[in-house]
Amino acid sequence: MDIRDNPQKQRFEALLADGAVAVAEYRLSPGKIIFTHTEVPPEHEGEGIASALIRFALDSARARELEVVPLCPFVAAYMKKHAEVRDLLAPEWRFKLGFA
Template sequence: MNRVHDNRSEQEFEITVDGHRAVAAYQLEGDTIVFTHTLVPAEIEGRGVASKLIRSALDSARDHGLKVVPQCRFVRAYIDKHPEVQDLLA
């Protein structure tokens, strides 16, 4: 699977798998990153793409000292299932 890229100009973490682009959109608000939605094309669903995308995004938030607001249901569910990232919550 390809690497996750932080496309800062579009405020999206993105990954391309088999020619299909998945994104986790965000907004930076000071020292907080608000994840607004995650989009994975049907062609690559069920392959762990969204989980890899969100894990990389949360790792980046930690690396940059940001707190996380998970407006996106998928990001909220991911954080709920992974106690090791719950300290990132704003």
């Protein structure tokens, strides 16, 4: 699996061996990355692809010093489960997710 940022389409992409693509869509605003949607092809659900994709996307956000706004429920759930990435949350989202 090859994961990359596709800034032209505003999404992170996981290119799968069978040619399918999983995506984590985002929008950028000053100092923030807003994750709006994550989708894995149905035939690949349960393989850990979405988690790998979001881990890559959050590493990218950290490297770019961007705060994360997890509008996508999967990204929010991932960040709730993984304490090591909670510092990336935009302040208002720390409160919304119960980490204020």
